[in-house]
Amino acid sequence: MTTTMTPPHRSATAGARRGAERGGWRRGRAPRRGRGPSRRKEALWGYAFIAPTGLGIAVFYLWPVLQTAYFSLTEWGAFGGHTWTGLDNYRRLSSDPEVGRALVNTLTYTGLGLLSIPLAIGFAVLLNRKGMRFVGFYRTLFFLPVVTMPVAIAMVWRWLYNGDYGLINYLLSLIGIDGPNWVADPATALYALVVVGVWSSVGYNLIIFLAGLQAIPKEYYEAAAIDGAGPFRQFFSVTLPLLSPTAFFVSVVSVIGSLQLFDLVYVMAGSGAGARANPAFPRLETVVQLFYDRAFVTNDRGYAAAIVMMLLLVIVVLTAVQFRFQKRWVHYA
């Protein structure tokens, strides 16, 4: 019985030996028929344990993905029936100026939203300084926007951005600037949105970078200090390279998240039907918002399915590009 008490095997050969001894199978190899009832029982329990999630995922997630792919090749009638139209939706998509605009808006928002990363790194480095006090206090404040309902955040900012009564334009007027109508002005709307996006994501990224910083061994800094490196040199030669895997991860996750922007813009543009009255709407509409509109307002679900298939493609491509270029700047210690 002592064999079962040994720590989990580390090398493949030890694993194989152990597996052979016990007549079982290893991970990654085709399962052998179990010897004795206990092996079969274990397998049955395995299926039983994954059954609820497995069925739920199959019905509500796996099958829907396939269905959406299929729907993107159909056109929906007014009463819910749909007919096969092949690639028509994709042809329509490629020449639809609204899709083009939504894509440009979304990509611009995503690109500018990455500003959150250097900001979060900066604040994390400041908070991580030796002998820093009130870290928990600052962290809590940075954290507030992360847990606040996006709808509420969008409302507060819409009010702050209000052209006539907003606090921001009042503060600008104190220094003699006549502020624009922010989210209702095509020239500023998208940038106003980016500010809110960055403001609400800095705290989340800050937490991840703080964890990344705390994982850097102190010895590296001691060695750098002995070699005469000052704080700036230490930041660029020790902190940044060792933080780059974390930054890479945050960048991948942020891009995927930003490409799916909906809540903030749904409310800030003026909620649903009201949004179309906003003169800046063409500069605010995102891909997911367009999807919402086609799928659940105009009930053009085949086309809506094609729009999200395009979104999937954009996400896959941008993620792949980031993985491709990570060698240029990510250092794995």
Place this chain on the structure above:
Amino acid sequence: MRKNLGVHTILIAAALAMVAPFCWQIVTSLKSLSNATKVPPSLLPEGRWDNYGKVFDVLPFGHQFLNTVLMAGLRTIGQVLFCSMAAYAFARLRFPGRNVLFGILLSVLMVPPQLFIIPQYQIISSLGWLNSLQALVVPGLFSAFGVFLLRQFFLGLPKELEEAAAIDGAGPVRIYWSIVLPLARPGLVALALLVLLWSWNDLFWPLVVNTDPGKMTLSAGLASLQGQFQTDYPVLMAGSLLASLPIIAVFTVLQRQFIQGIATSGIKG
């Protein structure tokens, strides 16, 4: 403190930028509409607490609050239970097809959620569940992310206790319930907090399935309020504050566990 004076100046400025919108929200929520739309604005609140009462007049706020609590609560309980079961099987039990099934699960994790929505809506609609609590809860009971997160956590737990229990004749159910779950508490709490937060703040799905105001969640209800022609900003600010306060309170208290959750799921996931 003196040594880090410059650093604190920067951080205080940034922290102010983080908090100022919330302060303005509170100040506005305590003003009358005519005072809120005065130029120049007054920076001080009045004592117009009746704005908070008005939230309950313009929205079925009590119902929406309850809907949100039930949706977030039931999704959280469901996911913690179902995901931990599946995660235990994937981490510890051996059964044919385990790796293939786990691979399929991971592939679901990578698909943006908008791809699920139209067919999910069709299912809910064909079951006659539109405008119901089931519509809000049922698809959210299952999560590939939750299984992945907890499996990673379970793999990091020491096996010795489980092996000892197996020798004593405990079956998988007993081991899962009496050994793995208690040991995995930090992981379960982290998942629960994430699900709670996402569900409470979710907009797209509730907006789509429940269009009857009495069946809406707070997110969707507030968003619908703003779409109306006249915008009463003080009441909007009061409503959005009431809607976000419960979750802010939970997370201020449980900050440490939540941060641990983000840090581990973030870096390992």
